[in-house]
Amino acid sequence: MKKLIIIFLLLVTFNLVYSQWEKCNNGMYEGDIHAFAISGSYIFAGTWGGGVFISTDEGNSWTPKNNGLTDMTIQSFAISDVNIFVGTDGGGVFLSTDWGNSWTQKNNGLTDNDVQCLAISGSNIFAGTDGGGVFLSTDMGNSWTPMNNGLTDTDVQWLAINGNNLFAGTYSGGVFLSTDMGNSWTPKNNGLTNISIRLLAISDGNIFVGTDGGGIFASTDMGDSWTPKNNGLTNNRLRSYAISGNYMFAGTKGGGVFLSTDMGDSWTPKNNGLTNNLVYALAISGSNIFAGTFEGVFRAKLSDFENTSVANDYSLSGNILIFPNPAKDYIEINIGNVILSEAKNLIKICNTYGEYIVTVGARHALPLQRIDIRHLPAGLYIIQIGNYTGKFMVLR
Secondary structure (H helix, E strand, O other): OHHHHHHHHHHHHOOOOOOOOEEOOOOOOOOOEEEEEEEOOEEEEEEEOOOEEEEOOOOOOOEEOOOOOOOOEEEEEEEEOOEEEEEEOOOOEEEEOOOOOOOEEOOOOOOOOOEEEEEEEOOEEEEEEOOOOEEEEOOOOOOOEEOOOOOOOOOEEEEEEEOOEEEEEEOOOOEEEEOOOOOOOEEOOOOOOOOOEEEEEEEOOEEEEEEEOOOEEEEOOOOOOOEEOOOOOOOOEEEEEEEEOOEEEEEEEOOOEEEEOOOOOOOEEOOOOOOOOEEEEEEEEOOEEEEEEOOEEEEEEHHHHOOOOOOOOOEEEOOEEEEOOOEOOEEEEEOOHHHHHHOOOEEEEEOOOOOEEEEEEOOOOOOEEEEEOOOOOOEEEEEEEOOEEEEEEEOO
8 A cells, every 4th residue: 555655745745847958068168157138139148268259049059259359258238129248357348239249438437447246227237346346337438427325335246227226246345235225225135144246137126146155045025124035055155046937946165056947935946968067157048048157058958947846956855855956966855853753763755656665773863863875776765764755866
């Protein structure tokens, strides 16, 4: 009967769909990818040392577009109609009006040429710099004016616009909000336990910040208060994001890509096929998502993420959390002390036929347990602890 119950649960509730990343670096500079921008069928990739590359075939091939570009370290993009702006590490801002075929430097009034982020609202173009704060141009970059009244940290890592509200994420001063297009700034850090901001994202009135070491925080009141959103997030050094419908992707420094389908309440790593976990850029184009890493560009189909119930690299069922998942050599399971006590310290593993192939005793009384699985062949397995179950995949 146990076998039939387990097989029935597998057939009814398990739908194995795994996200699959693949490299797409044909013609691409195979180094650090720090920024993406999408405009129609054009995908722009900014590299750290190779300049700008463009793909018009969903990443199947890339072409360098660096005519007039004197700084090849690209940090940011902003696009308005046919006007493409790039921010560089030391060369300031460049503008292309012909889809990247030529670039013109636009630095008049810009006193800091390390441009880390760009944002556009109508005719207003904002540039966030490494130490000069925020600059504003209202004439297509022909002139720039500093806009730092109230901005106590001028190392601006990210800019995001929501209507008349302009948010700035800074290196060590947290989040600042301007409601008058940068003329004045107010700190918005209530609830932020880490104020080293690396990204800002806005979705349906929800504001998300990614920090360097504190994970993700969310605000539903325009930054007046922040709540941590780190359930399942095993790497808390955020670097990039992309949003499509209810899919929210976060790129980390060392932990790869994480996916949330519930507005950040829970996160699942999605790294199958991703051979470099330093993800500094994410972008969605059509039916694909692109990840910029220290090994170039990776691509996955959004449809690969449609079912996350079992495809999760974590598996949560009845308070059992399994990591890594899929796994090769070992798994760690995080369970409650009460559950472990109820199960009389026994942890059982069975295969998809319902056969118990491993029964181990808990090594200690703590809720985190490590189990060696090097002897298990590839396949899907079920963990049973008392009346609770979890599932994991072994890869070989």
